[in-house]
Amino acid sequence: MKVVQNSGFTLVEVLISAIILFSAIAVTSQIYKQVSFSSKKASDVTRSAQLSYIAIDLIKAKLQSAKVASTDQSLYMDELELNGVDFNWVAKRQDRVSPAPDFDDINPPGKMFSLFQVTVTSSVNDNFQFKVMVWD
Numbered sequence: 001m002k003v004v005q006n007s008g009f010t011l012v013e014v015l016i017s018a019i020i021l022f023s024a025i026a027v028t029s030q031i032y033k034q035v036s037f038s039s040k041k042a043s044d045v046t047r048s049a050q051l052s053y054i055a056i057d058l059i060k061a062k063l064q065s066a067k068v069a070s071t072d073q074s075l076y077m078d079e080l081e082l083n084g085v086d087f088n089w090v091a092k093r094q095d096r097v098s099p100a101p102d103f104d105d106i107n108p109p110g111k112m113f114s115l116f117q118v119t120v121t122s123s124v125n126d127n128f129q130f131k132v133m134v135w136d
Contacts, residue, residue: 048085048125055080055087056130059118063091063134076116086123091116094131 009017058080066076074093079086096111113135121127 044124047083048122051082051085051087052120052122052125052128054082055089055120055122058082059087059089059091059120060132060134063116063118063132087120089118089120091118091132 059078062078063076076091077089079088081087093114094117095115097113097115098109098111099113101108113133116132116134117129118132119127119129
């Protein structure tokens with residue numbers, strides 16, 4: 001009598017290994033999806049923060065070049081667009097001050113400086129505020 005030796009895997013072994021393989025693939029794809037989402041979000045926040053610093057510099061320059069310190073207008077509004085991101089801003093004058101007088105000044109200097117509270121609304125992130133001092 002001959003003994004027949006079967007070589008290979010049984011159906012149960014193949015099914016169990018397939019379940020393990022597909023479970024590992026599903027978990028890996030979920031992890032990849034979360035990492036990809038987090039990476040995009042971090043990239044967007046970084047881009048927005050970089051553009052916000054540029055927007056602050058442009059707003060300061062615009063207020064300075066408009067000679068707003070010498071006018072009586074107390075509210076300024078404008079908008080700008082940087083790399084596809086819209087920034088709307090409102091500058092509200094908080095105070096007008098004069099420079100410190102020199103010891104030999106007979107007449108005190110006029111009010112040459114204005115302090116503005118600037119509120120910026122961005123199309124991609126939260127609002128932010130800053131203060132800026134401009135002069136004539």
